[in-house]
Amino acid sequence: MAKKKRKVPGINGSSSADIAFMLLLFFLLTTSMDTDQGLARRLPPPPENEKKTEEVDIKKRNILTILINMDNQILCGGEYMELRNLKEKAKEFIANRNEDASLPEKAEEDVPFFGMMKTSKPHVISLQNDRGTKYQAYIDVQNELAAAYNELRDEVSKAKWNKTFAELEEEQQKAVQMIYPQKISEAEPKNYGDKK
Numbered sequence: 001m002a003k004k005k006r007k008v009p010g011i012n013g014s015s016s017a018d019i020a021f022m023l024l025l026f027f028l029l030t031t032s033m034d035t036d037q038g039l040a041r042r043l044p045p046p047p048e049n050e051k052k053t054e055e056v057d058i059k060k061r062n063i064l065t066i067l068i069n070m071d072n073q074i075l076c077g078g079e080y081m082e083l084r085n086l087k088e089k090a091k092e093f094i095a096n097r098n099e100d101a102s103l104p105e106k107a108e109e110d111v112p113f114f115g116m117m118k119t120s121k122p123h124v125i126s127l128q129n130d131r132g133t134k135y136q137a138y139i140d141v142q143n144e145l146a147a148a149y150n151e152l153r154d155e156v157s158k159a160k161w162n163k164t165f166a167e168l169e170e171e172q173q174k175a176v177q178m179i180y181p182q183k184i185s186e187a188e189p190k191n192y193g194d195k196k
Helices: 016-030 083-095 135-161 170-179
Strands: 063-068 074-076 079-081 107-111 115-119 124-129 184-186
Touching (some): 063 083, 063 135, 074 083, 079 083, 083 124, 083 135, 107 170, 124 135
Parallel strands (some): 063 124, 124 184
Antiparallel strands (some): 063 074, 074 079
16 A cells, blocks of 8 residues: 655745844844935036026136046145145135235125125135046045135134134124135046056
């Protein structure tokens, strides 16, 4: 007599969906997500069709050119520079305290709370990087430039109101921004370091 094959009992899968849901919930709650880092920049509005783009003629002395190559080296004003020295170089350029003829000219303006004074309105910092530049190097340069503006604005704010720029009221901040307007021009990345 032949033996009958026994049926193997099936595994009860009714609770597996609950277990999967619990595991998913556990991992969602216990893991941390990387947050995107970025720069706080206000982009200009898109150009209107009717308006023609005007070319602005800027004197060479009013432009500080900063280039970052594919090896993340910084060329600032024609000379190689360490990142740690960039902030001081930018501050010296923006402020032009001694009205040096090789640094940006000053513009006479009526600034609220300050009256007539010389501002650094004509200056522009031109930043351009290579396509091979690391994102972190680009962010580090941007941070140094932002720190230069922040320190200059803090100096003016402390001298006038004995407060940091961040502690000022909105109208006071606008006045200080007229003295040291943030003018960073970013050009499209290029392939400076192609090794062909």
